[in-house]
Amino acid sequence: MLTSMQGEIPAVICPVTCRTPEEAVHFIRRLSKDHRTDIIELRLDYMWPDMTVDGLVQLCRTAKDILGEKPLIATFRTHAEGGEASITDAEYVALKCDIAKAGCASYIDVEYNRGRSVVDNILGSARVYGMKTILSTHDFQKTDSEDRLLEKLVVMKQTSPDIVKMAVMPLRPDDVLRLLSATAAMKELYPDTPLITMSMGRLGAVSRLIGGVFGSIATFAAAGHGSAPGQMQLGPMRDVLTIISEASGSA
């Protein structure tokens, strides 16, 4: 499971971006045996609206069975946050709450920008059913000031998810530094709150490799098709993480 322990190599999360359930199941079988990835993220938005809420819940169940001990994150990334589909609030809540109720994921991703009532509704239901949550936010346009990034991370933490996640787009190199600096500041303020952060795109790719040093407990890497700009492939990502952790004495 994901923890906020210092000095550990960040967990490597691999997204599943298949367009059909058959392809997804096939791909997940392959990833279940791939030791370069610790956690699988099933991107349900890639199959919407071709599949129903019930169909997606059933797919999560199948994926969780295949993965066994390897954790599964169920994510529906909406257009507004860089995802593949739009969905009504009612469908979004139904999907996330049904997954929580069925216990057919290890974590559900919840978009912070979806609004307070949607977030509270899903987080509340997840708590009832003992499902862990990742509250996430994406800014595909820019990187705010360090104060604003930190302020947002703190506000997100106050809704009490299990993990807080932030992805931002850098326009200049110092934008990447600000994201890393806000990550370190958040880690200092709330050492027990697990945090995942990344700066996206080509400029931000370096943050996916060294984020662990600043307090990010996980990083995303692709097996083939990625799910966001700047993601590296699994093999090179593993190699670099090993090199960094050996150099910093934690391997």
Ligand SMILES: O=C1C[C@@](O)(C(=O)O)C[C@@H](O)[C@@H]1O
């Ligand atoms: O939130 C995230 C992070 C991400 O956007 C990235 O930048 O690696 C990739 C998404 O699949 C995931 O849901």
